[in-house]
Amino acid sequence: MVEENDFTGFPRRFIQLVVRERIFLAILTVGFLVSGLAYPYPDIAMWVGFVFAGYAVIANDSIQTIGTFIASNKQRPWWVLWLFIGGILIGTLGYSWYVNGGDVSYGRLSSKGFADAPQTFAFLQVAGPLFLLILTRMRIPVSTTFLILSSFATSAKGITAVLTKSVSGYVIAFVVAIILWLALGRLIDRKFRGEPRMIWYPAQWAATAFLWCMWLTQDAANVAVFLPRELAFTEFLAVAGALFLGLAVLFNIGGDKIQEIVEEKAVVVDVRHATMIDCTYALILLVFKIQSNIPMSTTWVFLGLLAGRELAINLTRAKDERRSMRDVGKLIAKDLLFVSIGLVVSIVIAAGVNPQIADAVLSW
Known part of the structure; x- marks a missing residue:
């Protein structure tokens, strides 16, 4: 007797996959239509x-x-992880809002070219995040700083x-990852068995809280760039509430497809290794x-860290446990290729919005 999971279950899973992608494409279509209708009206477009x-931004940078x-x-319920991360998000943004006079970006938008809130919007500025969603669905790590902020650069x-x-x-x-994991690689491999x-579990949660705070201080600018630089209290509540609910969706689906980029790296599931990385x-x-x-791409920093760690771990392992250097090189090159595609x-989006940037790009 043939089990359903072997043959009969396959068509059902395939159909479910197609349906999910159709839903995603339908959401994208609606998003582009809304962008087209909203961008002439700044108060709505922002x-x-x-x-x-x-x-x-959070979905792509979740990796x-x-x-x-x-x-x-x-092994833990998704909502427990969500409440923990969501609570830190509200606290971190709330602190910046309070001490920086309504600014939730920790001053990252005060640098030249981003200091003034946009008074008008182009279609590509409003729809830009939808292109980011497409790249995220394709499991491509993108510099959200480049993709979002570049379209607002003057x-x-x-x-x-x-x-x-x-860069x-x-x-x-x-370099830091290579030095650290070359120095400690064999010790880590011996101790972390x-x-x-x-x-280690509370240590990892503490490390995640620290990392999440540091990331927010850098990348909150990527979403705040659409908004007034000084938010009223009700506006802050709307911002924090929307991001909090967005996190709920992300945790419920387990990090979206781009999560595979983390899970294909060596021993990141082990809480001890995860704590060290964070x-x-x-x-x-x-x-x-x-x-x-100056704003920066934290994605480039993270991929550099993973690349150096992957190379160092491979060099410090026993020969029978190593990947081939060719495979490691392919893994590093693939991440660099994808992030370059995002760049x-x-x-292209920035050039489509700002003729001055288009001229500068052509002169390059």
């Missing part, structure tokens, strides 16, 4: 763009902030400054936060 960006958290806590100099800081972030994270001790990444973001207010899409 909130439509914010809602689209709020979910799209670098809560990706390891989701991967290493799959000059090519602003984009160049963000790009320079982001330097990739290189620094790559068997079931983790209970102390702490290292958060400290790097803290340094960049102190260094300047190209971002520049």
Whole structure:
């Protein structure tokens, strides 16, 4: 007798997959229509763009902030993880709103080219986050900073400054990861065996909280760019509430398809390794936060960290446990290729919005 799961169940799963993608395409279609109707009206367009960006940015960047958290806590109810992360989000944004006179971006939008709230919107600015959703669905890690903020830059100099800081972030994270995991790789491999001790679970939650705060101080600008730079209390409640509910959707579906980018890396499901990744990444973001207010792509920093870690782990393992260097190189190259695709899409959108940027791109 043939089991249903072998043959009969396959068509049903395939149909469910197609239906889900149809629903996604239908949502996208509605989103583009709403963008087209809303962009001539700034008071409406800013909130439509914010809602689209709020979910799209967190969904794509979830791999670098809560990706390891989701991967290493799959045994826990999703709503517990959501309330924890959502509570930190409200507290972190609320602190910035309170101490910075209504600004939730921690001053990241005070740099040249982004200081003034947009008075008018182009269609591509409002619809830009929808392109980010498409890339996220394709499991492509994108610099949300480039894709969202570049369309609001008033000059090519602003984009160049963000790009320079982001690429330097990739290189620094790559080098730091190689040094750290080469120095500790064999010790980690020897100590992190068997079931983790209970102390590691609160340690990982604390590390995730620290990382989530650091990420918000950098990337809240990517959604706040649509909004007035000084939010009234009711506006802040609307912003925090929308992002809180967006997180609920993300945790309910387990991090969306882009979560696979985290889970294909070596031993990220282990809570001990996840804690190390989160702490290292958060400290790097803290340094960049102190260094300047220029926005940067945290995605590039995270991929640099994962790339250096993957290479170092492979070099410190026993020969029979190693991947081939060719496979590791392919993994690193694939992430770089995808994030570069996102960069190209971002520049195209920015050039489509701002003729000055288009001229600068053509001169390059």
